[in-house]
Amino acid sequence: MKIKALVLFASSLLSCQNTPQAPPQYRTDKIGEVEENIDIQSVSGIPLPQGYERLPVADNSFAGYLSQIKIKKDKTVYLFDGRKKTNQTAQYAVLDVSVGNRDLQQCADAVMRLRGEYLFAQKKYDKIAFHSVSGENMRFMDWANGARNLLTVKTLTTKLKPNADVSHENFLKYMNFVFAYASTLSLSKEMTPLSKTSDIEAGDVFIKGGSPGHAVIVVDVARHKTTGKKIFLLAQSYMPAQDIHILKNPSQKTLSPWYEQDFEEVLQTPEWDFDKTALKKF
Numbered sequence: 001m002k003i004k005a006l007v008l009f010a011s012s013l014l015s016c017q018n019t020p021q022a023p024p025q026y027r028t029d030k031i032g033e034v035e036e037n038i039d040i041q042s043v044s045g046i047p048l049p050q051g052y053e054r055l056p057v058a059d060n061s062f063a064g065y066l067s068q069i070k071i072k073k074d075k076t077v078y079l080f081d082g083r084k085k086t087n088q089t090a091q092y093a094v095l096d097v098s099v100g101n102r103d104l105q106q107c108a109d110a111v112m113r114l115r116g117e118y119l120f121a122q123k124k125y126d127k128i129a130f131h132s133v134s135g136e137n138m139r140f141m142d143w144a145n146g147a148r149n150l151l152t153v154k155t156l157t158t159k160l161k162p163n164a165d166v167s168h169e170n171f172l173k174y175m176n177f178v179f180a181y182a183s184t185l186s187l188s189k190e191m192t193p194l195s196k197t198s199d200i201e202a203g204d205v206f207i208k209g210g211s212p213g214h215a216v217i218v219v220d221v222a223r224h225k226t227t228g229k230k231i232f233l234l235a236q237s238y239m240p241a242q243d244i245h246i247l248k249n250p251s252q253k254t255l256s257p258w259y260e261q262d263f264e265e266v267l268q269t270p271e272w273d274f275d276k277t278a279l280k281k282f
Helices: 003-016 064-069 107-121 140-144 168-181 184-189
Strands: 052-054 092-093 129-131 137-140 205-208 212-223 231-235 245-247 266-269 272-275 277-282
Touching: 052 266, 064 107, 064 212, 092 272, 107 168, 107 205, 107 212, 137 168, 137 277, 140 168, 168 212, 184 212, 205 272, 212 272, 272 277
Parallel strands: none
Antiparallel strands: 052 212, 092 245, 129 137, 205 212, 205 277, 212 231, 231 245, 266 272
């Protein structure tokens, strides 16, 4: 089991890593400084381009949760160990979501963290579950009931024990376990492909599974009042583990940080390119 755990852990760490075998679309960090601080309270406060309106979302939906995530005034992206990220040119804003003090919450992990936080806030504990790279279903219900090696739990937990620990502190410990054994590869397998970018919604994910791989999550969507065309905001973490941040649009600076639904064959983000087949939903 120790050997298996080490293999899985190494695989998850490679999911966002820059290696010599990285595909051509991977771009290394640039040196840059934060341009200015920001005075926006939440994701829903990010200004819209003229002629657009946000799509209505239910408060108890994943899209509604994402829209209300707080934004830090400081636009600096920090790593898990407190150092500044080398590249400070990719972010438009930084989400007020903890990164932890271990090099775990990277790209796919940030997506799972936001999804897990939403389900936790809704007290849908039985819905919080993610697969490991080798296929085990790592369920929060099992963790809350006291299981600590979720790779060996074979029976489905259907209810919480009277002494189950469903505190947020314990939830974060569970997520750290998930981060160590899941990756872009496992997350991409449990998501459903979207064939049309016009169907994009907040909570959808552009994801390339692999080592290296990458994932960015759609955190807000708006629609043009006349044409009906959609635009969207993207957020990511990266490697090393770092603050989750809203990405700028490097291809359309006048539209940035928003992205258009009708991009060409490749969606260019500051540190990774995705093709249209990379769009998936939970």
